[in-house]
Amino acid sequence: MKAKLILVILLLATYSYAQESLTYQKPSKEILELADVDLAPGVQIDSKGAHMVFIYRNQYKSIAELSETELRLAGLRINPVTNIGSRTNFYTNLKVKKTGDINAKQVTNLPENSRLSGFTWSPDESMIACLNTTQTGVEVWILNVSEGNATKITDANINANMGESINWFKDNKHLLIKTLPNNRKPLINTITAVPNGPTISVSDGSKAQNRTYQDLLKTPNDEFNFEQLASSDIKKVSITGKIEDFLPTDMYEDISFSPDGNYVMITKIKRPFSYLVTYSRFPSESNVYDLNAKLIQTVNDVPIDEVRPKGFMATRTGKRSMRWRGDKPAVLVWVEALDNGDPEIAIEHRDAVYQLDAPFNDNPKMILKTQQRFAGIQWGNDNIAIATDRWWNTRNTKTYLFNPSDINSKAKVISDRSYQDVYSDPGDFVLSKNEFGIKTLDIQDNKLFLMGAGFSKKGQFPFVDEFTIKTNKKKRLYESKFTDKLEIFISAIDMKKGEILVNIQSQTTYPNYYIRNLKKKSLKAITAFQNPFKSLENVNKRVISYKRDDGLELEGTLYLPLNYEEGKKYPMILWAYPKEFKDKASAAQSTANPNEFVYPYSGSPIYWITRGYVVLDDAAFPIVGEGSNEPNDKFRTQLVGNAKAAIDAVDNLGYIDKNKVAVGGHSYGAFMTANLLSHSNLFAAGIARSGAYNRTLTPFGFQSEERSYWEAPNVYYDMSPFMHADKMKTPLLLIHGVADNNSGTYPLQSERYFNALKGLGATVRLVMLPMESHGYRAKESIMHMLWEQDQWLEKYVKNKETTN
Template sequence: MIKKFYSIAILAWVLSLPFLAKVQAQEALSYQTPPKAIADLVNAAPTPLVSFSRSGDFMLVLERSGNPSIEELAQPELRIGGIRINPATNGPSRTGSFENVILKNTRNGQEQQVKGLPANARLGSFSLSRDEKYVALTNTSNTGISLWVVDLSTLEARKLTDEIVNAVYGTGITWTPDNQILFTAINPNRGGLPKAPLAPKGPTVQETSGNAAPSRTYQDLLTNPYDEALLEYFMDSQLMLVNLQGNKKPIGKPGMIKSMDLSPNGQYITVELIQKPFSYLVPASRFPYDVEIWDINGKHVKTLAQIPLDEVRPTGFDATVTGPRSISWRADKPATLFWVEAQDGGDPRVKMDEREIIYTLDAPFSAQPSKLAGIGYRFRGIYWSDDNFALLNEGWFASRQQKVTRINPSKPSEKGTVIIERSSDDIYNDPGSPVFTTNSFGRSVLLRKGDDVFMTSEGGSPEGSMPYLSAFNTKTKTEKILWRSQAPYYERVAKVLNADATEFVTIKESTDIQPNYWLVNTRKRIAPIQITQFAHPYESIKGIKKELVKYKRNDGLDLSAIVYTPEGYDPAKDGRLPVLMWAYPREYKSAAVAAQVRGSKYTFTRLNWGSPIYWVTQGYAIMDQTEMPIVGEGDEEPNDTFVVQLVANAEAAIDYIVDAGIGDRNRIAVGGHSYGAFMTANLLSHSNLFAAGIARSGAYNRTLTPFGFQYEQRTYWEAPEVYNTMSPFMNAHKVKTPILLIHGEADNNSGTFPIQSERYYNALKGHGATTRLVFLPHESHGYAAKESILHTLWEQHVWLEKYVKNRN
């Protein structure tokens, strides 16, 4: 029997009915909708997504449906091992999908409709063949997941397999060089679904031998032997190879396949197979697993590693596992593996110069691994070019340091050259990320010209982000900007089309101009050509005003926010507005970096389910992306002064909006989601600055996350005062401001268990605070069902109207 989860009744009283205004008990409440101006924005058709071919000659335009219904979200769901499974499909219970595919020529914009797609399509996992003649994709029905293929010469789609795809742990689909598809299927011999025992065989017991085993808080863990049997059943997989005629053959032995990866030459497969014992403390991603190398026919070549249960790990965000990790194929070689191994036992407190070693191993994998490089931080990946050029990335979370080194893979004994060393938070001095091209193996490698690597950067500046394309010289460590976004637009490179980066596709947008794709050629100096014609989805708010504003905190720290005001609003004529301030705090190790302006006033005003911008239609001023930096320089940790800095940030934002003549100081609300909800509750505990608060899916008692939270690396026992001071639950008696709490009943985010809101609500109620708790049935950390989203907006609207706009 699959787990059933009790649907907690929505805790609510209908604020619009005066005779119910003082009700305190639980009541059933049907789904409500917000004002029409808000509901119409929610119901706007979503803009399609785009996926480029590797050559960039064409793009797939992927059309999406709107939000699912609550009936769809309420389908049976199995929550085990940190995974959420739809038992009817043997796939994930919650995932996005596409309903239509259009092929568009990048250079002339010509569109062609893909034909033969299934009715009521729920398409995903798109994979392009190496010769770019076919696209493999999956379709999910109510009973399973099937594999399909589109012939790009005829644009005909056809079904290749029955509903045999196993997507519980991700949809493994890859093309071989001879246009066959390797994928992860359900083991055809796995048998029937395990039956739930009528009674347990005995108690569930966990034991420790005395070794310290700090554990973060995870959702949906295994709890009993029946859970284990279910996980083993649904994970049971068989690799399959299918050709374009639909002929299938099994590859290798079945097992609990975690992942598989085909070598660039198509001759070998690395397969990760989950092993026992399972754990009730960590999710399946940290269960034991073997890494095996098979040939393309499934013959076992080598067991590369046997990774033990990752249940005991040192504390700190720079902690990691011992033994091989990040095992991957080199993109520039036919069949060469590389991986990294920690030399410090995975413990960031151990001081050593060579903290990690990267190894390589060539086919046929019979030799000893070769050392490629040693690094002083944690491994963050390698960008490959050829056997003489690669970029090695490393970083250290505690100091926010990032380092990129140019290495010569053919000369591992030769010390590399550090080309970038910076704070990962520093957006003003970020040269960006490399541009990639496709090599003869169909793999992504660096697009470079000699010592120059082409890069795209967000282009952070005191005036906001202005993205650019550059040639970064790895010898001189300087960049030459080849193209940059120009005001009043926010434009960024999406795909480079040629070897010298003179022709590329950009995404261009502005405040009231929907993002669309443009073809740019800097060598021919011809006017850019618009490729897509996606319509503006929010015509009703095209006239609102958007402004990037800057102001200072009381200690001189520069802050910023995006301010939205209603169409035609003039402070001098129209007076002060109620304000909704929305934010999410971030920690920094440098005041200078914390003061940097983030975002752009030229980005398109895109709405999502959790946006505060809806209320600009209701006569509110909105302060969005309100910077809430928490700074701790040197040996000081940011959270040591969290509350003081948080209140100072809020005071500065309020002073700005009031001094600008826009906001009414007595009618300002604050809100946020997740850590933003935590922020909101803290502001209402430690200040009287706001008229009301909205806190969605937050964590309020930090003793329930005692081994670290967000960017706090210390445990509760190392910094109890920090945990207690930062916990709104511990300060519930101080809240005098009305606060609305909303939480997904099936929250799957680490630390934000629904009980966090339940206990915080009870603490507030017990001290006489004005509060309301709303549980959304079947919703996770982010809300998905249309009914839930509309109801959430209704709840927020009623709260804001009563306690902010019409505050007595």
């Protein structure tokens, strides 16, 4: 007994010594001066291109902000003190300017210590309503755009926990808001509460094959807390602050006014709640009211949505995607599955679109059938609308031109392509605001317009096309000719005048906004943001192309060290994210642009060009499965093939020491990293952030794999690095957020993988970042992450011990 006790003490001592008591660290000076900068503001521009609002925020949250009280319920993360999403991005300052002015002016009368969010333009675009979060709650503020001043119109009693909290009436003088109910009961402390009984789940034999969701309800106490936090009153408030009752307490989710503003559709969540899916699949009811809150009609009643047929293209039965038709005063439109939502049923048409006119008590009218699963409609007028559908298994998408007033006229397929084939992408139809203030198809003289990204074999050249409705013929109105810059189309301002809003950038020129006039062939700058990353102004960046062993064309964005010397060999970091394809032609297409601005975001590997590393970023890692073969059937082979091709390509250019190459990635990129280290000897070290490593913990599909574990056990086994932990011989840095909310990437994934690697004697370090979700937000966390990565790379890559 004494010997056993001594052994236990020794084991505990060994475990404790294996942990490091470490405060948050900061990276090297070279990295810090890139990671800790003030960024240019976000920009909001009215549809006429007349006024601009600059919205400023801190680049990072603080760990203190992330440590505020948080409840995780039914897929929501809520601060129960302030009653707004606990991970909300807050903006700290506002400025306004006319597009023709040189300088922006400061908005006056903003709240002290502003934490602004939820910006919503008024129908006439003269004002913006927004939320301000105080220490005790959420207020509504109004910004007068032309005058540049702000006014508070409510107390800090807004419920911003679920759905939109602000909706404008068409009169531009009133809003519908959600407020906290006076009768809300105190929340239950689920940690200290004494249980009333066990939690019991049952199955009636129906298959409920759902993804591995996080933050689900788990107990009756969770149900109680969710209902309290989701419940609100709906009030009518004027821009002067006068408040009137509209609807009593309920669990309101979505609110939307009809285009003419005479009706409002309000959706509320109902019981029973689910422990299997998030709140978006709880029972719900949609009702239409008039402007005096009189119930006109219940237009949808959706039961709990736990059980669906198998497959990514499965959906529920009944009315779904209900919304207002944008080109009509008050017409509701929705979709219903014709195949019972089951993708395995063979049928000519999968979905049907219906519409119902006010006052919503007549029989609905079917206006369209789609061959595949419905994906959306852009409305034009009585005779013209554009619809799209798509099908996951074939990666196909179709675009239909149809007459919504004549069901007997056959919808015309005007585009039929793989949505992964970027070279054939015809672009997006241009929209403009109609008489109701709703964005619909911009139709002029029987013509539509398309704006496209313009990827091609020769490079990226964004374009604007004119589309003649009667003939389906296109005419190119404009194609960007830049070879040293990247032009991105944002939106149309006035197609009659030929005015469009664009963004132009280069490797070292920060993205700025311009108004391009296609008819006058002019370009007018409306912002002049400066590059905050001064140390990267002389960056050596280019896109390189190379081939995999099977002949597949690949590419990556190559950066040379800032101190690069001709003929010298450098360590390299390869950063990537795998993507599945159903055909090699699409997988081989180039989507990298060397003129894209060099932006070292928090998770980027670009920082390390300041530390003497070559970086191959966004390296193409296609996983292809053609015909009846699924991409993941040969996942590992293709993964290693992609990595070898990338390393060989850079090595052939004479830049790197092949013995000093690291690989890294986030999420599925982390999964990739662990697999590469387990099944190849190409790398000196790896960095895997917020990944999943044991696919049996996500048994009903993951990423782009829709087969379950029981259908493809070998695939799940072969792809799981955890199952091959005994093969890991390469140093691996694991980083994970303790509060990861992403489907499938539980923190448990990294913890168990670390334990397996440690038990098998691998060189591995696990860093768990407190309070962080799937993407890291706190400045302290991000700086420490950069420090950890830098230390790891310096030790195991740049200064790797070599044996003769």
